[in-house]
Amino acid sequence: MxxxxxxxxxxxxxxxxxxxxxxxxxxxxxxxxxxxxxxxxxxxxxxxxxxxxxGHCREDLVEVMTEQARKLVQVSNLFYQEEQVECAEKLLTTCGADRVFFCNSGAEANEAAIKLARRYMRTIKERDAYEIITLEGSFHGRTLATLTATGQAGPIKDGFAPLPEGFKYVPTGDIEALKAAITDKTAAIMIEMVQGEGGIKPLPAEYVKAIENLVAENDILLIVDEVQSGLCRTGKWWAHQHYGVTPHIFTSAKALANGLPMGAMLATEAIAKGFTPGSHATTFGGGALVAKVSSKVLDIMTEExxxxxxxxxxxxxxxxxxxxxxxxxxxxxxxxxxxxxxxxxxxxxxxxxxxxxxxxxxxxxxxxxxxxxxxxxxxxxxxxxxxxxxxxxxxxxx
Ligand SMILES: Cc1ncc(COP(=O)(O)O)c(C=O)c1O
The missing domain is CATH 3.90.1150.10 (Aspartate Aminotransferase, domain 1)
Known part of the structure; x- marks a missing residue:
């Protein structure tokens, strides 16, 4: 054997x-x-x-990891942490967002995005808009809300009903279908710029432009899931930068700490106001160790x-x-x-x-x-x- x-x-x-x-x-x-x-x-x-x-097991990351492990690993989000703020500041230099919420995975980052979109609509816009429209073939995670957001049928959804309400799907590339799906209940359209699990499918530029116009005309939000496509993967920091789009909210995870569990939801200042103390939280998100490693990852990505x-x-x-x-x-x-x-x-x-x-x-x-x-x-x-x-x-x- x-x-x-x-x-x-x-x-x-x-x-x-x-x-x-x-x-x-x-x-x-x-x-x-x-x-x-x-x-x-x-x-x-x-x-x-x-x-x-x-790359795997880089010496420069091992050094940062061991040094930080001797200093502070985790203390909870009840405290201010230098490592977390440093990481957020670095992350914000790579994009058009103003605020970060740190978490532990892609699904959690997308959960945060969905929650923020709904809460922003309810508390800031004072509109009862909660629906999230996603694209067929998309993948957004495995928690109940993110698997519901995922535009695929099959084992990912089988046996888990009742699924959360407030999600709609439209065929990818069909702008008329998207237009028809928007109602006064729509809070956001959520897309991947390049569908990853869906088979490596970059969205056509004119389709993304049309989505951007629809979002503006209807005063709703654009959420971009950059969990797989972000952090230099596509040849820019973020895939949405190929399209010249600034999403209201976008999400990251996977490569953020080059292998340690780390996720982030990023939003513009105006939208981030939808969250207030007590409205969203996580025990581990942006802890000192992962944040320090992530800062180093961002430095390396920039320098190299x-x-x-x-x-x-x-x-x-x-x-x-x-x-x-x-x-x-x-x-x-x-x-x-x-x-x-x-x-x-x-x-x-x-x-x-x-x-x-x-x-x-x-x-x-x-x-x-x-x-x-x-x-x-x-x-x-x-x-x-x-x-x-x-x-x-x-x-x-x-
Ligand atoms: C585009 C996209 N969103 C979300 C997720 C979920 O991320 P996680 O597995 O970290 O929860 C994935 C994972 O493959 C993904 O590719």
Whole structure:
């Protein structure tokens, strides 16, 4: 029995059965490399699903982490904390928002966004507007409100009724449907600029412009979910910056502390007034340790021009992948993405290719059964992308 087999047998008796796991147990990591429990090496093209954006186990982050762990880890949000304010100030320099609410995950950040939109409408605008309109194919999280906001059917929602009221879905890209869905009960439209779980689908620029106009005409809010697309992933700090849009509220998590649990909801000054003491809170959010690490992550992203690097590597990948598509037009439907948020959509069931890639030492993701999704560290070596592309081409030529 391998170490892997022993671990799986133990897990099957101890952990809730919610994950369809890959048949790999990761023991350690460095940069864009993973090693499994039995010593096999992998090139990591997923970075913990867009979490470890500046690479695994960096010495500079380990130093900050250990130093802060000796000073203060967590004291609760009953107290002012220098580390939290420092992190908020740095985060605010990257975008058009004015205020931050820190939490622990993407779902929690989206919960905060939904709550703020409703409370702003009720308490500031004095309108009984609470409905949130989201797009079909979207993904916003797994808490009751965020799974309801998610524009997908299936196991994510099955068996959890009654779901919270006040959510509506419209087909992505259909501006007339969106217009028709807005009523005097609408508080906000919530979108991902690039649908991630939905299969790496950047929204068309003219559609986003039309949404912005609808939001202004109807005096409602625009919430952008940047949980996956944010923090340099798409070649800018935030994906909405490609579109020249300033959302009223946007959310972040995943890469915010490069692997430690950290989320944030950011809002403009006017909208943030919807929250007052007691209206929203969390025990862990923005604790000293995660906030200090996150500040360092933001420094590194700035100093190492990580967004530019993501844009450059993403362009390289797409150009090369399009060449492969040209060779095998019957096997690749499309190559798409923004920065290093990448999707290669096969024209057939991709499970075989996906398994072969993993056997050959590449960790990536397969969504919708045929989309190879890549979210590599933004610091990944160009050579690793080249090795992957070469291997993909070889597999498709068989
Ligand atoms: C766009 C988007 N929103 C929200 C979430 C939920 O984040 P979390 O798993 O941290 O709750 C995810 C997670 O994949 C996501 O991709």
């Amino acid at each position: 391998t170490k892997y087999d022993t671990l799986v047998a133990k897990e099957q008796k101890s952990i809730c059965n919610t994950y369809g796991r890959y048949p790999v147990s990761v023991a350690r990591a460095k940069g864009s490399r993973l090693w499994d429990i039995d010593g096999k090496e992998y090139i990591d093209l997923l970075s913990g699903i867009s979490v470890v954006n500046i 021009k990580i967004a530019d690097r993501a844009a450059e590597m993403g362009d390289f990948f797409i150009t090369e992948a399009l060449k492969i598509q040209k060779k095998f037009p019957e096997k690749i439907n499309s190559v798409r993405g923004l920065g290093l948020m990448l999707g290669v959509e096969l024209s057939f069931d991709g499970s075989e290719v996906f398994t072969q890639l993993r056997d050959k030492g590449f960790i990536l993701n397969l969504t919708k059964g045929k989309i190879l999704r890549l979210l590599p560290a933004l610091t990944i070596d160009k050579k690793d992308l080249e090795t992957f592309l070469k291997t993909l081409e070889e597999l498709l030529s068989i």
